[in-house]
Amino acid sequence: MNPQDLLHLFDARALAAVAPLLALSAGLIVLLVAGVFRSLESLRGPIMVASLLVAGWFTATNFGAPPGSVIDGTYLADRASSAWGLLFVVATLLAWLFSQHYYSEAERPFQLEHDVLMLSTPIGMTLMAGAQNLIVFFIGLEILSIPLYALASFRRSRSRSVEAGLKYFLLGAFAAAFFLYGASLLYAATGTLQLQEIAKIGIHGPLALAGVALVMASLFFKVSVFPFHLWVPDVYQGSPTPVTALMATGTKAAAFAFLLNSMFMLPKSAALLVAAIALVTMALGNLGALAQTDVKRMLAYSGVAHAGTVLLVVAGTLAGDPEANGALHAALFYMGAYVFTAAGAFGLLALLERDGERFTSLDALKGLAQRRPVIAAALTLFMLSLGGIPATGGFLGKWMVFSSLVRAGLIWPAAIGALLSVVALGYYLRVVVAMYMQPIAERDAALARGPDSSAAAAIAAAVCAVFVLAMGVLPNLFLDRLI
């Protein structure tokens, strides 16, 4: 890169394109500086929220503006990447709100580090979604992943949390290596790292194909798709619940954003293979979830199944979905609904969780409707949305994914996928059954009131519930902006 390109950064459109990244980075620096002074402790929350909101506002203005590409076209802020960007900001904000009052006294002194790490993740995600170049994507991936490794093991006194962090780190390092190796092979075969250039040259020959396979493997790892999904249950269960919420929603969305940008690299003939991988992922995720007695672990498996469902749109596109943006719209809406639903579900678990892991077990939810009716009702709503029942955002997301398949003529995968989602209802219903239809377990009867809830978490849960319902009942509010 020559200095001219740096100057180019200061033209208004280019500046607007990177404005969200700048806002987040500025917030990060202010947060770090403020952290030095003990007297500024109370500013931590406002700085966090303000920088996320400002970043969200910049992203929203990019959404309506013409596409802006920067740094030799390696990063693009267009409608799609801005829509994803909004999701990342929302996911981070929700996870952060749920993390307030979540940690124990012993962990509280490190809340600043926690927030700094959390605020750096949307920077990585935004870079990933806007990346037009394999290296830029890799930088985004690392900016996202490294804070997450630390966050996963944030509860240092718990072996589960440390185990989660270590597992995530080791496997994440492998995935990163896969990506780099794949990118280097692609570079060797095509002579470029720019996605558009690769698209022009096309994927020919075993070298390029091997590169594509390795890049896809690392993406599949990040979105947690078969056969790279095995890390999910342990990591999701062991990590602090708000961090799990962020991993399940933000990370997955960011990886899918890039997967959709780079799926042109897959040969058309791979459509059925991708569909098969997606269906196997759904099957393994759902069957795995069916066997769980811990709700957090169950939601981890369910996250795997949802990743499989979104992957179906890739199969739909490869098989020739006549609508050019069908896959993007379906994935965006599906992940949008999933962000609110999964963040809400994990967040409520975080709210219920106290010391010890027992509180996320299915047993502990028994009779919750009697003790805490509002939380039970909200959790029911999230379960129904995860199950894709109408009047929730999950339904329309599922609808759009299956539409993409049907348009492409993949009727059988659509039908099998539909039946696999019946299996999913089996375990979502179990949560509802426990809360509404089973008596309070004796040892919990004494806890009739439950732990004190935090206002931040309550607001976040309410926002999630409102959005899940709005996306289901008044989808025009969201869809009109997509078209």
Place this chain on the structure above:
Amino acid sequence: MDQLTLITFLPLVGALLVLLTPASQEKALRVIALVTTLVVAVLGVRLYLAFDGASESMQFAVDKDWFVLPSSAIAVHYKLGVDGLSILMVALTAVLMPTVILSTWGHIDKRVKEFMVWMLVMQTGMLGVFLATDLVLFYFFWEVSLIPLYFMVGIWGGERRLYATIKFFLYTMAGSLVMLVAVIALIYAFRTSDVTALLERASTLDAHKQAWLFAGFAIAFAIKVPLIPFHTWLADAHTEAPTSGSVVLAGVLLKMGTYGLLRFGIDMFPGAAIEHAPLFMALGAIGIVYGAFLAMAQTDVKRLVACSSVSHLGYVVLGLFALTRSGLSGSILQMVNHGISTGLLFLLIGMIYERRHTRALDQFGGLASTMPLFAFFFVFTVLSSAALPGLNGFVGEYLILLGAFQTSPLWAILGVLGVIFGAVYLLMATRRMLFGPVTHEENKHLSDLNVREVALMLPLVLLAVWIGVRPTPFLDQSRGSLDRLVRKIETARGAHSAALDPAPASNTEVIR
């Protein structure tokens, strides 16, 4: 606000009111629910009276933009309307509900608030299913109406309620999700979700596609009805459900299946329906006889009635797929009849259960002497259910068998046999419960029906007599729509036989 929106969403407003009332005010909760359903019932009757049965078109239509599916710009509308195929079901749903709510006085005494909320939400869902004339909206209501019953059985049900409710939910969802794929495929085939437009155009699809789409829809509806071999969830759900849940399930929810077969099976894909009619007639007729045999073998009287439901809905399916005028109009009427008589039976069984806390047939006997009023209503209902001439069941079954005979004498004869078996198990159960000596000490001191219990059954009893004596006004309500449907079936039949037998013209060519 327009009439149909009002009638559909008024129960939901009632549910919100109930939600805002403190749970301790049980009386207020019950009254709110009752008043809401009474207003809906009045609106339903008004709609029924204002409806013009001679017209073919959708009446009182509402059409508003809802949302646009992205990337292919298909506008999904909030669109309601009522025609001859749905008017009776709408009226039944509206009229049955106050009875159901009133019956809960006797058996719902814990978590009253939640129950009323679910009951009212369910009514909105059911009315929506019958009124929606946009396919997406229909599917929306179709799935939403599942959830309340899931909670009703799961919370207020009997001992095996969890098993029953999960089985019910998963069974019906499996069907619904297969239907979802068919719904999507149909919508994208024509790039519209408007039911009226689809009804006009769907038969232009090639036969192969039609057959697949028909199958996708039909499986969901067959599970809901339920048709043999998908019937196993019903007996469990009915047995475990609280009385009011059973009444709504038998009275209205199952009719969503038969209504679906009529509107989205036969009306949407007449060609495929003709092709598959023998299968459905066979399943219907076998269901009639098999259900009757199942009922004969039951020792639990509620389970017996549940099995009789399978048998009675077999008639409806037999009549529908006879694809003749009398079969279709008999089936539409029989949907209402089954709602009335089976609803009454469940109510009566609920009443005796509240007194004796058992439903085992051998625990009763001689109730006629201790509970004469109960005995009167029970015998009346059994006769209505067994299709005694002069009561409602007779008209429907007669028309169905007549229609079926025109198409397939074999299955019609099997159906007639079912009438006899039906009389056998119903009268056997009556004898064992009501007559003979009082063999159990507890039965000697049972109190007879009280004013509330009689009052809540009276509207249904009157309706049963009315339909039995003067069925014409009820049948006339669907005349216009059936004219249209029969014409459509005839056209499709012409095309169908031409396709099967392209013979005459070309044969002569060859001979020359």
